[in-house]
Amino acid sequence: ILNVEQSPQSLHVQEGDSTNFTCSFPSSNFYALHWYRWETAKSPEALFVMTLNGDEKKKGRISATLNTKEGYSYLYIKGSQPEDSATYLCALEGNTPLVFGKGTRLSVIA
């Protein structure tokens, strides 16, 4: 059974701080890594789908990197804003359609 781990479990940062969190996964049977942003009472929103080792993707102040050989991905948020407060989920696409981590809950304090 594939296991995807995310750390930290939760994070509180001040508005304007930059932050990052980690998604770890087994490097075998890798097809892609998905990052989602999930606000309370809303649907998870796709941020990135990453497939290649060394991939780096960016959307506004949010970026992500991928290392498939060592089995990790980092998500970075530059200059956090209160509207960035959400749970950030990563999901591994391997032999099963998406195995999720437990998420990192980010709270940005104004």
Place this chain on the structure above:
Amino acid sequence: EPEVTQTPSHQVTQMGQEVILRCVPISNHLYFYWYRQILGQKVEFLVSFYNNEISEKSEIFDDQFSVERPDGSNFTLKIRSTKLEDSAMYFCASSDAPLAGVNTGELFFGEGSRLTVL
């Protein structure tokens, strides 16, 4: 912007009752999924559906579960005889391309249906 819609948003049912959760995927999508999240746990895959048949299912998706695309727009999850441990948030998702491979699809999720079994 097109979105996946789910109904009901919350359903409370008695143990042993049948429940149907409904989803309207994005209209030009061909691949459909159900996931669930038990409170405090990870989001788990239940089933994927393509071309009017199940393409993959997890161990969770036993004989009590079934899926159907009764018309061109709806995608339903039925739980025949609910158990306490079926209480969870159930998410429907759709994509326009299959997961896996170089051109992997992106999943679009609904807001979820919260099922409470008493």
